Amino acid sequence: MTDIQRHPYDVVVIGAGGAGLRAAIEARLAGKRVAIISKSLFGKAHTVMAEGGAAASMGNVNSNDNWMVHFRDTMRGGKFLNNFRMAELHAKEAPQRVWELETYGALFDRTPDGKISQRNFGGHEYPRLAHVGDRTGLEMIRTLQQKIVSLQQDDYASTGQYEANIKVYAECAITDLLLDGDRVAGAFGYFRENGEFILFEAPAIVLATGGVGKSYKVTSNSWEYTGDGHALALRAGSTLINMEFLQFHPTGMVWPPSVKGILVTESVRGDGGILKNSEGKRFMFDYVPDVFRKQYAETEEEADRWYTDPDNNRRPPELLPRDEVARAINSEVKAGRGTPAGGVYLDIASRRTPEFILKRLPSMYHQFKELADVDITKQPMEIGPTCHYVMGGVEVDPDTGAAAGTIAGLFAAGEVSGGMHGSNRLGGNSLSDLLVFGKRAGEYAAKYADGLKATPKVSEASLNAAVETALAPLNRGADGENPYNVWHSLQEVMQNLVGIIRRREELEQSIKDLAELRGRVANVGATGGRKFNPGWHLALDLRNMLVVSECTARAALEREESRGGHTREDFPAMDNQWRQVNLICSLNPTGDGVDLKRQPVPALRSELLGLFEKSELAKYMTEAELADHDAAAKSAESLTVTDTADTKVGGK
């Protein structure tokens, strides 16, 4: 009935952002034939949006930094819900992964003595982020892209074919993973350009598809972030971990509508910007929680003195942690004191000279000037919280990236995987996460493929089913519902009921609404043909967005506490009992809903536990968990800054 291209590979990497490209490089260096599948053109992945940098304790700016300090910062940032082993590997291996990029041609900003420069960022004790101005993500994508081209040139030199061992399938989307019993056997999808179908036959598949932000109305994420990898994993029998944790960045642009959700850097507030409501009131003083009261100024006068004299004054409340600021903005808008566009004002124009603003915030000046025609040296910005990052994701083995659940041969790395960041991710830990776990997933996917005795086979029945699913929206045509309308309804549900502040009744409502949407998603229709048809593409993405949204709503209802990227108005405190619980989602046996179960968080290894003071841990852990802390502290003494032995620098 339909022609399907078939391509055999050893390793197929779905996703061409930082994690996917790094995984592909590693698998190719291990001698595997590798396909990279990119939903967009090569080099356009969402990684290009990352600004700040890649966190790695190279110690170039402050030599006191090392992997143990980075590990501690990461665990604190995640409120101790992180998979400790991932946080450990990440802290140990990030420097090597960043240095390696220089051998691929990356050009980071430098220190005076010629090393990679490192900048301060929220939650990091020392200057730690390797960066290139505010376009670090672009540098990373381009570097990895060019490394892949160089590997293709090597292959050309030895075989006469550029694509002999590593090929990029651009503008290609995967709709289903195909299995052979309990093993991965292939991936099925279509080319956006012409709508033709393609089957990759491969024993090992790496998911590196990024996040889920497009289920929300206001997001900093690009169109590709439809939770494809999360959904593919679920449907293949894998599990998702802690999907309730989403990071809402407090300052996204809300005006003009064209740029709604795009990030406004935290530095605006660090350099003197303040938040005001529509009545002109500097409202953050009303939102300082008790636990922070000692560290934050109570009057505008004191707050303003802090910028020049931080030793004798307390910090302005605009600099509270991201979740606090985001909640405050949300409350002001809900109370009717928002701007016409539904945000609040971020004002630096009335507080700093134009010269100062241009010197300190050049990219923000240009962002607003060019995208919004707003001169931030003269006018306030309109901002509000924006859905930025999903901490939850595919449950993986920390060392290998192998997906948990019932299926072998599936791996995940980067934002699509879960556990590394716990309940909240520190800025800068994403770019390093991509490199560390991208490399590991590629390495272990290659090893897995090597170890197989027989190549799994794709059955004709499962292939036909995948074809049928992909064609269904076109077959319904104009009889089906407009996918854009269904998408907007889904975004309304998630934005309004499973957003930044959550409460039981709304979450229960969201689950009902999502169940109703399931019927509508199953009935979307696409008019037009198969050639580059965005309506059809959206129709296929919708079922991914829906199932991932269900996981988030179910987990958010279950977790009755507030922690990191999950805030329950009805359970506003962090709960030490809940710190011991991971929430695991799987697809139910009939495939039309999500099952949820609780699973213990793995306990920290003794010497890692001992890296923290007992008094600090007491804020997060129960007494029983801390009974052996003295012994732990002793065993931590055996750790050394050069103790990164379970890791090696990858090949050039």
Place this chain on the structure above:
Amino acid sequence: MGSKRHFRVWRGDDSGGQLEDFDVEVNDGEVVLDIIHRLQATQAPDLAVRWNCKAGKCGSCSMEINGMPKLGCMTRMSTFEETETVTVTPLRTFPVIRDLVTDVSFNYQKAREMPAFAPPDLAPGEYRMKQVDVERSQEFRKCIECFLCQNTCHVVRDHEENKPAFSGPRFFIRAAELDMHPLDQRTDRKEFAQAEQGLGYCNITKCCTEVCPEHIHITDNGIIPMKERVVDRKYDPLVWLGKKIFRRDELEAK
């Protein structure tokens, strides 16, 4: 707050097509890409367009707007008169796939023909470079690969026959970037650009620089220095001429 505006959008594929008329709502603060998205959501769900970040950072939504090569996400509707018809067409230099989507594989081919960074014999972590030395190459690494420069360059815009021999401005600055990289071990970047990339075809009209959304000084900082240094061995009258030609904005500033 919305008003109805008139759009003409090219629709079709490699077998042909035509401009189609749309009346569409436009709200305050919107950009051309927003209007294309509104057309998709309300009138033409299968209208093909590329886009990703919608913030001028990925270089996906390149198109021609009233004949000018631009990013759809960076072209504000307020730059047009209320009564002005906005005409949106695909990039002219590349073959149309469908509607506003073109086949830009030419650029990926040229990228592949460009010899990669040649690393020095130093262990990872041992690289030392001065900020002032990396900055020259960093300017070119700002490139978001929107290919507007490739599209506007008249060497290939209406001259399909030049494509095999000509890599285009995007890859001249890639050559310049590697040439100026403090640790790149190849010493023949300029000669390669001249012999294999068709640098000599460029006659420095600076159209590429004019359309660059990243404001990279493609001609002044990339192409001319490459040409100048090739000239050590080979006279190129265009270099002399190039120094006498100014961009429109430079003339206006005078």
